[in-house]
Amino acid sequence: MNMEILVAVLLYELILIGSVGYWITRQKSAEGHVDAEFTLGGRQLTVPLVAATLALTVLGAPHIMGIFEMAWNMGATALWFSIAHVILLAVVCLSTGLWVRRSGVNSVPQLLETLYSPGIRMLVSCVMAGSIFGVLTLETQGLAILLSAMTGWEIKYAAIAGGVLGVLYVVLAGIKEVGWINVINAVLMYVSVIAATIFLALNLPGGDFSSVADFYTASGEEHMLTIFGPPELLWTFAFGLVVALIFSQPANQPLLQICMSAKSEKTIIRALWIAAPVNGLFGVFICVIGLTAKSLPEFNPLGPKIAATTMLVQMLPTWLVIFLIGSFMAAILSSFAMTALAPATIFSNDIYKRFYNPGATEQEITKVTRIVIAVLAAVAILVGSVLPTILASVGWVLAWLMPVLWLIVSGLFWKRTSAGAAITLVTVWVINTLWSFTHLPDWLQMVDVPNSYVMLVTTIATGTVTNLIFAGRPGYFTKDQGASVATVI
Amino acid sequence: MFWSIFLETLAMIVGVLLVAMIVHWLVHRDAGQRNEDA
Numbered sequence: 001m002n003m004e005i006l007v008a009v010l011l012y013e014l015i016l017i018g019s020v021g022y023w024i025t026r027q028k029s030a031e032g033h034v035d036a037e038f039t040l041g042g043r044q045l046t047v048p049l050v051a052a053t054l055a056l057t058v059l060g061a062p063h064i065m066g067i068f069e070m071a072w073n074m075g076a077t078a079l080w081f082s083i084a085h086v087i088l089l090a091v092v093c094l095s096t097g098l099w100v101r102r103s104g105v106n107s108v109p110q111l112l113e114t115l116y117s118p119g120i121r122m123l124v125s126c127v128m129a130g131s132i133f134g135v136l137t138l139e140t141q142g143l144a145i146l147l148s149a150m151t152g153w154e155i156k157y158a159a160i161a162g163g164v165l166g167v168l169y170v171v172l173a174g175i176k177e178v179g180w181i182n183v184i185n186a187v188l189m190y191v192s193v194i195a196a197t198i199f200l201a202l203n204l205p206g207g208d209f210s211s212v213a214d215f216y217t218a219s220g221e222e223h224m225l226t227i228f229g230p231p232e233l234l235w236t237f238a239f240g241l242v243v244a245l246i247f248s249q250p251a252n253q254p255l256l257q258i259c260m261s262a263k264s265e266k267t268i269i270r271a272l273w274i275a276a277p278v279n280g281l282f283g284v285f286i287c288v289i290g291l292t293a294k295s296l297p298e299f300n301p302l303g304p305k306i307a308a309t310t311m312l313v314q315m316l317p318t319w320l321v322i323f324l325i326g327s328f329m330a331a332i333l334s335s336f337a338m339t340a341l342a343p344a345t346i347f348s349n350d351i352y353k354r355f356y357n358p359g360a361t362e363q364e365i366t367k368v369t370r371i372v373i374a375v376l377a378a379v380a381i382l383v384g385s386v387l388p389t390i391l392a393s394v395g396w397v398l399a400w401l402m403p404v405l406w407l408i409v410s411g412l413f414w415k416r417t418s419a420g421a422a423i424t425l426v427t428v429w430v431i432n433t434l435w436s437f438t439h440l441p442d443w444l445q446m447v448d449v450p451n452s453y454v455m456l457v458t459t460i461a462t463g464t465v466t467n468l469i470f471a472g473r474p475g476y477f478t479k480d481q482g483a484s485v486a487t488v489i
Numbered sequence: 490m491f492w493s494i495f496l497e498t499l500a501m502i503v504g505v506l507l508v509a510m511i512v513h514w515l516v517h518r519d520a521g522q523r524n525e526d527a
Contacts, residue, residue, distance in 0.1 A: 082498065083502065087505050091509075094512075197491065225490055226493070227498060272506070276502055276506055280502040281499065281502070284494055284495050291490075
């Protein structure tokens with residue numbers, strides 16, 4: 001049965017990706033050359049494409065494997081992981097996403113050159129590409145673990161199969177291809193996860209989830225059944241996550257590249273109303289499945305990592321398991337595609353074109369972007385298939401972008417000083433690394449303070465002090481509201 | 490159990506969106522007013 005499932009899931013993804021990629025490539029040939037077609041879809045993405053891509057880009061392996069595991073330990077409070085991403089989407093769609101769309105840039109580092117200097121652009125390009133690559137290896141690992149856990153396939157083969165599909169998801173026609181496949185996959189995800197939840201409930205005593213609720217009530221764990229769990233958990237987990245995400249990710253290229261590709265600013269605002277519920281409510285189904293697995297005596301002994309997936313494979317009909325794994329894979333593949341496209345765009349736009357080949361044509365840029373996507377995916381497959389503990393370093397990876405967000409906000413609305421920007425970036429990056437990899441928190445007796453809180457305070461303090469000390473130009477939007485900054489390429 | 494968790498999450502999502510849209514509207518209303526005054 002496992003081989004049947006595997007072949008069917010891979011075939012589904014392959015046929016969907018191949019046909020959508022072929023269809024868009026044909027359409028583009030008929031339309032002729034359009035500027036930034038591959039990386040930004042000619043800035044013509046409509047509401048459904050922007051909404052589905054925003055929702056699925058920040059819905060990856062941690063939303064599935066992570067929530068299964070977190071629901072086991074903290075119950076429905078785990079859903080703050082989803083709610084934190086909804087807050088992130090709201091911040092992006094109503095602030096940074098609108099600013100980058102208005103400015104007409106192709107990448108975040110390009111915006112930073114306009115606000116500051118070419119050196120800041122180069123510095124942020126390298127760090128941002130590396131930080132996104134860290135997330136790419138995490139998605140590759142999640143893809144491999146999911147395929148392997150549900151089909152029994154070896155991790156390294158699962159990583160290669162997932163990686164190849166992930167590359168195909170984006171390499172044929174760029175962001176427009178990602179957008180259309182995401183729209184189809186978002187529908188599939190919801191249909192299959194709703195069907196799985198209904199099947200699961202019908203197979204439980206009483207034909208609903210009351211026996212699951214009774215299990216937690218009887219064991220004195222009623223707090224597992226509400227998203228408003230113990231206050232200390234809300235303070236450390238929920239609030240810590242919200243701070244880590246909303247003070248770093250609104251500056252990240254994958255989300256902002258989608259906003260740069262939108263047809264207009266109104267498209268982004270309208271897309272938020274679809275993207276937020278599509279992203280946020282998916283976790284509810286995953287959380288309920290995780291809670292159910294823990295309550296059943298035959299799956300409880302398997303533990304948080306594999307109980308839920310084993311339960312799904314054993315309790316659901318094969319056709320539904322195929323759809324469900326297909327939809328889980330779709331969620332991870334969509335994140336994989338954007339996290340591969342974003343660093344490739346930074347390389348082709350901010351390093352190759354800016355510093356090596358300023359006269360590069362759109363075809364050359366597309367070619368370089370495709371090559372970089374393939375290379376990054378190959379390295380991510382290699383790293384991901386040996387299963388390093390990447391998840392532990394996510395806080396460190398996210399914090400690299402906190403000073404970048406500060407520079408964008410300060411540069412647009414307050415003050416622009418290149419020396420201050422460089423000092424802020426380097427100070428926060430050095431402290432972030434020392435905090436994560438040395439005994440500094442022990443020495444300061446601050447082991448319980450999350451990395452994100454420390455980096456946020458460091459960013460604001462250093463950024464404010466340097467802005468006050470160094471002379472600089474006024475904020476970009478304060479000087480010339482709404483002007484295009486795309487003149488610097 | 491499912492519906493209570495679903496509705497709690499949905500209420501949080503709608504709440505986040507409404508607060509975000511109100512803040513967005515207030516900021517833009519003030520910016521528009523400043524432009525008109527100028």
